[in-house]
Amino acid sequence: MGCALNLWSTTTSATERPGLAGDRDADVAIVGAGYTGLWTAYYLAKADPSLRIVVLEAHTAGFGASGRNGGWCSALFPVSSRRLASLPGSSREAAIELHRAMQATVNEVGLVTAAEGIDCDYHKGGTIVLARTPVQLARARAEVAAAHEWGPGDLRFLEPDEVAAQVRATKVLGATFTPHCAAIHPGKLVRGLAAVVERLGVTIHEHTPVHTIEPGRAITSYGGVRADVVVRATEGFTPGLAGESRAVAPVYSLMVATEPLDAAVWERIGLADRPTFGDHRHLIIYGQRTADGRLAFGGRGAPYHFRSRIKPSYDEIPRVFKGLQATLRELFDLTEVQFTHAWGGPLGIPRDWCASVGLDRGSGLAWAGGYVGDGVSTTNLAGRTLTDLILGRDTGLVRLPWVGHRSRQWEAEPLRWLGINAGLRGMTLADMEERVTRRESRIARLMAPLVGH
Structure with missing residues (x-):
């Protein structure tokens, strides 16, 4: 790595x-x-x-x-x-x-790890996804409505005071919450x-x-x-x-982790029940409170590499690490916290x-x-x-409907490189567009059919 x-x-x-x-x-x-x-x-x-x-x-x-x-x-x-x-x-x-x-399956993993003595810090605290702008707030409410339409209706909307009972972040207008997630090591x-x-x-x-x-x-x-x-x-x-x-296309996702945080910081942040967390921006972010008291936080933003190349050097992109650190600091108003780890790796994306x-x-x-x-x-x-x-x-x-499914192949290069990186860049631009216009991103609407929605 x-x-x-x-x-x-x-x-x-x-x-x-x-x-x-x-x-x-x-x-x-x-x-x-x-x-x-x-x-x-x-x-x-x-x-x-x-x-x-x-x-x-x-x-x-x-x-x-x-x-x-x-x-x-x-x-x-x-x-x-x-x-x-x-x-x-x-x-x-x-x-x-x-x-x-x-x-x-979330429960199955917990049952098997307990039965087999695999101590992987499994804790089922759910997932909370914050809405921190009016556009994100509308998207959160729409997501809850869609979840109830397709059932089972396990996703619910949280008002700001309900959010604060779980996590205290900046600029929170609401959130979605599902109990069906466990944090693990x-x-x-x-x-x-x-x-x-x-x-x-x-x-x-x-x-x-x-x-x-x-x-x-x-x-x-x-x-x-x-x-x-x-x-x-x-x-x-x-x-x-x-x-x-x-x-499949190997696209990199990168992560950072803080030093163990002291009790006073955790009292201010919350996350006592270790829910995993993110927000409703388009460029995905994801985090958890680890069992040893750190924040582990990741997101997309790294490029796809020509001809699906995978190299150890691609695991570390300083500008992405710096961006993740800045995002986490802003999310929880953390000024003095130190980061001790940074890493990454490829995930597989079918066409x-x-x-x-x-x-x-x-x-x-x-x-x-x-x-x-x-x-x-x-x-x-x-x-x-x-x-x-x-x-x-x-x-x-x-x-189940995914059994036997076969995705068509990705395009040949350079179309694959151009298309995937345009899509990754598009999600960043969609968030920028929403900050400027305060309306749902047109770019994101155009991209939605290409990313499984």
Whole structure:
């Protein structure tokens, strides 16, 4: 990760695992030891302990987004219910059922981590999203109305005094609140999960980059794993696989974290129940109060890199770190606080922004991903769904509308670079437009169909 200092990796211990040494056979080969791959391995091993499951990881378990994210285990799905209902073979009822499944998944993660002894600082305090301008206030009320239209009506509007009971930020006019989110320590979760699946008999080979996935085989420079089912669980790193260069776009999200704050500061800020937080601007921001008393805060703003390149140097963009620090200081009127960590990493964005999971029974190739940053809980749902698909179970999970969905490929370069960066810049301009005009951004309305709304 270059010189960037990742809070989650510096506050948990890692276990080094040997790489693949020659060809081997398995029943299921999983490419990627992030949340998707590990949750899939976990549920498969629990369902059928006789399965030979091998996980192949290019770096170390949790190296990617699973070990770098904002720690929101939420019921958020990257596209709206309206968009889900419009997918082929879907319906309003199916979209609502997926929303309910996401809510249940937040609880499932808590139950499993407790049962397996994974101390990942899980605390279900919900999510509060602040409205800090009149335009944001109107957007917040509209979001609550839309949530009730599509049900279940779990999102509610908070008046300023209700907001102050949870968090005291600047310029607050109102907020939305949902109880369906838990704050976690991402590094503790992914590394704890890796240890659990190993105890269940799963083999994890680290430092073993897969360059080709084909029916019956995952191929590396050190040998291949032959398996009846091969699962692609590579998220933002997918373009590095042969034939997958346009499957998803790796777009970077960056984070900063403060020193542990003293009791007087927390008395002024609030967040006593550790709700995750953000506001209703267009360029996404996200934060949490960590279990050790810090503010961990992130947002978009980093560029997409030509030809989907991923490099350690892209994890750190000083102007974005500086902007995140300034935003957090302004949000809570923090003048003296010091920042001790700054890091980043790529997330995977499919062309239609819709996450998907599936299994091609003819080839034995399975996949899950395209979470657009909403993967902490969605990966758990993906792991349970892949388990049902692989074992041939006819359950409600395999009938959810994201199952079997295939996003079309991204455009070839340079159109991909131009389009994605124009979109990222557009969200910044939309916020600037609203500050000037005090009206809903025309730019944002034009961009909405392109970002899953």
